[in-house]
Amino acid sequence: MSYINASSAVTRVKLIIIKDADATTPGTPVEDDFYTAVSNSTGAITTLTTANGPIVVPGLQDVTINNANGSFRWKQLDQSGENVITTNATNSLSGNFVLDPTTFFGTGGGSLADDDGIFKLSNDRTQVAFLIAPEGVTTGKKLFMGTGFISALAPTVSADSPVFVSPITIEVNGDYILATAANGA
Amino acid sequence: MRTELLSYLTSNLTGAIKTSQELPFEQGGSANYLRNMRRVYLDEPFTEQDALINTLDEASEVNQKITYVRGYLAVDAKNRNADLDSALTTMSNALRQANITDSFRKEFDYTTTIDDDRVIYEFEYRYYQLA
Numbered sequence: 001m002s003y004i005n006a007s008s009a010v011t012r013v014k015l016i017i018i019k020d021a022d023a024t025t026p027g028t029p030v031e032d033d034f035y036t037a038v039s040n041s042t043g044a045i046t047t048l049t050t051a052n053g054p055i056v057v058p059g060l061q062d063v064t065i066n067n068a069n070g071s072f073r074w075k076q077l078d079q080s081g082e083n084v085i086t087t088n089a090t091n092s093l094s095g096n097f098v099l100d101p102t103t104f105f106g107t108g109g110g111s112l113a114d115d116d117g118i119f120k121l122s123n124d125r126t127q128v129a130f131l132i133a134p135e136g137v138t139t140g141k142k143l144f145m146g147t148g149f150i151s152a153l154a155p156t157v158s159a160d161s162p163v164f165v166s167p168i169t170i171e172v173n174g175d176y177i178l179a180t181a182a183n184g185a
Numbered sequence: 186m187r188t189e190l191l192s193y194l195t196s197n198l199t200g201a202i203k204t205s206q207e208l209p210f211e212q213g214g215s216a217n218y219l220r221n222m223r224r225v226y227l228d229e230p231f232t233e234q235d236a237l238i239n240t241l242d243e244a245s246e247v248n249q250k251i252t253y254v255r256g257y258l259a260v261d262a263k264n265r266n267a268d269l270d271s272a273l274t275t276m277s278n279a280l281r282q283a284n285i286t287d288s289f290r291k292e293f294d295y296t297t298t299i300d301d302d303r304v305i306y307e308f309e310y311r312y313y314q315l316a
Contacts, residue, residue: 006241009243012241012242013241013242058240058242058244058245059238059240059242059245059247060240060241060242060245061238061239061240061241062241063241097240098238098240098245098247100245159289159290160289160290161237161238162289162315163237163238163247163315165238
């Protein structure tokens with residue numbers, strides 16, 4: 001069997017956020033809404049879609065992609081086991097990251113996602129579009145996209161860990177959109 | 186960091202136990218702190234760097250630098266020096282009172298060994314800084 005390797009420079013996890021309203025079609029973001037060119041040899045994003053002000057979340061410590069289907073169970077007298085059907089899923093992205101002042105507080109001066117920063121997007125309850133690449137963004141790799149709201153920010157610092165880190169959750173609105181990266185060259 | 190520690194210790198070790206400005210070098214197979222008892226010798230600092238907070242991308246990793254300063258003191262094992270306790274307290278206090286301000290964690294400890302008629306104190310200061 002093979003596995004999803006997130007340990008090399010080319011295959012590192014990437015999480016990119018824009019405002020959903022800035023996507024070409026709000027509610028259904030596509031890869032071009034976040035970036036338009038990637039180096040397949042280095043894995044680096046060479047051209048971000050700056051018109052949408054994407055935030056490439058830096059310092060990710062861990063990421064969890066949650067896709068928890070609900071279930072409805074019932075029993076029938078003619079069967080020994082319960083029946084089940086799945087109901088609407090609760091989808092969310094969660095993780096922890098090291099706070100970078102530029103991306104956390106924004107650069108100001110405009111109304112794009114990178115102007116606002118992660119905290120303002122959460123505080124204002126702005127709907128965001130996200131792209132998460134579990135194995136990097138080179139051609140052929142799988143991407144999860146969707147829309148949702150940032151929550152669960154809780155910046156923390158301690159004497160033994162003197163830089164701020166915070167959990168982050170994107171409460172996904174609706175389904176994930178699964179796509180294949182195609183902007184590499 | 187050796188400079189700041191040595192400055193503090195020189196100012197505050199005023200009894201029979203004092204500091205030496207020399208490094209703890211060896212001559213003729215014998216360390217100078219064994220020949221010159223009741224003198225505190227501080228060695229050159231050395232550092233190591235490792236990850237404080239691991240991240241999925243190396244560029245964002247938060248690293249820490251640990252600076253070690255080791256020191257040596259030999260005293261008479263037969264007749265306990267009268268100001269040994271206060272000297273050890275001063276050496277412990279140097280950890281926080283020496284003018285070293287940019288570390289987020291500071292540690293100090295020492296071990297003792299008997300060598301013939303001498304007790305040798307080997308002590309170590311550790312300063313943790315963001316790198």
